[in-house]
Amino acid sequence: MKINFLTLFPEMFQGIMKSSIWKQARDKGAAEYAVTNFRTYSDNKHNKVDDYPYGGGAGMVLCAQPLVDAVEDVTDGDARVVMLCPQGAPFSQKKAEELAKEDSLVLVCGHYEGYDERVRSVVTDEISIGDYVLTGGELPAMIVADSVIRLLPGVLGNESSAQEESFTDGLLEHPHYTRPANFRGMDVPEVLLSGNHAYIEEWRRKESLRRTWERRPDLLEGRALGKDEQEWLREFEEEGSE
Numbered sequence: 657m658k659i660n661f662l663t664l665f666p667e668m669f670q671g672i673m674k675s676s677i678w679k680q681a682r683d684k685g686a687a688e689y690a691v692t693n694f695r696t697y698s699d700n701k702h703n704k705v706d707d708y709p710y711g712g713g714a715g716m717v718l719c720a721q722p723l724v725d726a727v728e729d730v731t732d733g734d735a736r737v738v739m740l741c742p743q744g745a746p747f748s749q750k751k752a753e754e755l756a757k758e759d760s761l762v763l764v765c766g767h768y769e770g771y772d773e774r775v776r777s778v779v780t781d782e783i784s785i786g787d788y789v790l791t792g793g794e795l796p797a798m799i800v801a802d803s804v805i806r807l808l809p810g811v812l813g814n815e816s817s818a819q820e821e822s823f824t825d826g827l828l829e830h831p832h833y834t835r836p837a838n839f840r841g842m843d844v845p846e847v848l849l850s851g852n853h854a855y856i857e858e859w860r861r862k863e864s865l866r867r868t869w870e871r872r873p874d875l876l877e878g879r880a881l882g883k884d885e886q887e888w889l890r891e892f893e894e895e896g897s898e
């Protein structure tokens with residue numbers, strides 16, 4: 657299996673690749689590793705990979721361009737492209753077993769406030785390692801890779817075998833967008849370009865609820881819903897049944 661890590665911090669992977677099961681897997685020819693700094697794909701003259709969020713707010717957002725170009729360059733068409741993200745599906749042994757059957761895996765490590773929403777256009781899977789927020793996707797990528805590597809045939813040998821962030825207020829965070837306003841035909845929602853902070857705030861609360869309803873309905877169990885939230889939930893349910 658070839659595992660390619662896309663990261664802004666390649667040095668974080670140096671130790672682990674030379675250690676323990678990771679080293680054994682490589683020595684046995686079961687796993688091959690590549691670590692790619694996606695900053696090298698930036699088409700910005702200063703190699704910038706992040707920008708301010710449309711609609712305002714704290715933190716920086718990873719731009720779509722360098723990441724999408726990097727994914728497209730390192731994949732051979734068949735690779736599973738895994739985005740490490742607190743909003744992804746909870747990681748499990750079952751998922752590790754599924755990934756271990758692949759020949760090629762790309763693990764995308766985010767940073768800052770996360771990704772421009774349009775990075776998702778080149779991603780096949782989104783994985784969260786738990787309901788907490790880490791600084792970057794490097795440790796989660798190592799966790800995912802580690803659980804997969806040890807399942808590869810022959811590797812184990814004789815061994816028997818803050819305020820708006822996700823979960824803070826019980827919901828997943830709303831989608832993010834940064835420049836450009838149109839990326840490969842995908843537009844930033846109009847409201848984020850309006851400059852109207854009240855509308856933007858309302859859109860974010862609603863999309864935060866929608867995302868939670870869509871992805872983690874368990875988080876809504878027992879939640880004391882506000883009047884507007886009840887209304888939005890009815891709206892989502894109606895849209896879903898159309």
Ligand SMILES: C[S@@+](CC[C@H](N)C(=O)[O-])C[C@H]1O[C@@H](n2cnc3c(N)ncnc32)[C@H](O)[C@@H]1O
Pocket residue numbers: 740741742743764765766767768769770771783784785786787788789790791792793794796820821822829
């Ligand atoms: C500070 S986090 C961004 C969190 C995002 N603003 C949110 O609230 O959903 C930066 C990066 O760390 C990684 N990360 C943080 N927590 C993670 C988790 N629980 N599972 C997987 N990746 C995580 C992701 O790659 C993410 O893009």
